[in-house]
Amino acid sequence: xxxxxxxxxxxxxxxxxxxxxxxxxxxxxxxxxxxxxxxxxxxxxxxxxxxxxxxxxxxxxxxxxxxxxxxxxxxxxxxxxxxxxxxxxxxxxxxxxxxxxxxxxxxxxxxx
Amino acid sequence: xxxxxxxxxxxxxxxxxxxxxxxxxxxxxxxxxxxxxxxxxxxxxxxxxxxxxxxxxxxxxxxxxxxxxxxxxxxxxxxxxxxxxxxxxxxxxxxxxxxxxxxxxxxxxxxxxxxx
Numbered sequence: 001x002x003x004x005x006x007x008x009x010x011x012x013x014x015x016x017x018x019x020x021x022x023x024x025x026x027x028x029x030x031x032x033x034x035x036x037x038x039x040x041x042x043x044x045x046x047x048x049x050x051x052x053x054x055x056x057x058x059x060x061x062x063x064x065x066x067x068x069x070x071x072x073x074x075x076x077x078x079x080x081x082x083x084x085x086x087x088x089x090x091x092x093x094x095x096x097x098x099x100x101x102x103x104x105x106x107x108x109x110x111x112x
Numbered sequence: 113x114x115x116x117x118x119x120x121x122x123x124x125x126x127x128x129x130x131x132x133x134x135x136x137x138x139x140x141x142x143x144x145x146x147x148x149x150x151x152x153x154x155x156x157x158x159x160x161x162x163x164x165x166x167x168x169x170x171x172x173x174x175x176x177x178x179x180x181x182x183x184x185x186x187x188x189x190x191x192x193x194x195x196x197x198x199x200x201x202x203x204x205x206x207x208x209x210x211x212x213x214x215x216x217x218x219x220x221x222x223x224x225x226x227x228x
Contacts, residue, residue, distance in 0.1 A: 041222070042220060047215055068159070083226075088154070088155065090217075093123075098215075099168055099170075100147075100155075100157065100205075104154050
């Protein structure tokens, strides 16, 4: 079994629409983070949500966390062509400095 | 804004050769990490480093791999004898020790290693 599975694996939407990506995980977590990766490039940190938080906003991003279901969602509102990228969730367990376990990612394509 | 940097951006090497990938973490960070991503696959943890020693390592991080903090700014990953399957993007990351800040790990742009 794998910690961190995103769905859908790929998502194509029209510019201006909202995009929702989901992430499920299997073990208890301390934090859940979302990262963006443009093709062949580095990982850009988007947002971190702690296990005792349920929702967090940052600009056009909204992240929810349901620890009872071991799942999180990332909502990007009013999508833009520049949002085209792969999005990954990553979890860490308990300790400060803990390794991140990444999901498989959602490939988001925004159609102009 | 401070950022993690990595050099080189692309390294091509022959199988069996040694490579050293270099990283400069964010200056006030004390936790350092290496991850790798084989093309088309998920990002995988290799090793974490704190207080001049390895905190944790994955099964991937075998005897062919080593890490070092040779001075106050650099953090290196050495692969002693590269194999074809070591071809991947290698990411360095760092995070702060400060308990008042978040546990965000900041990633560098990566080094693409190609083993021929």
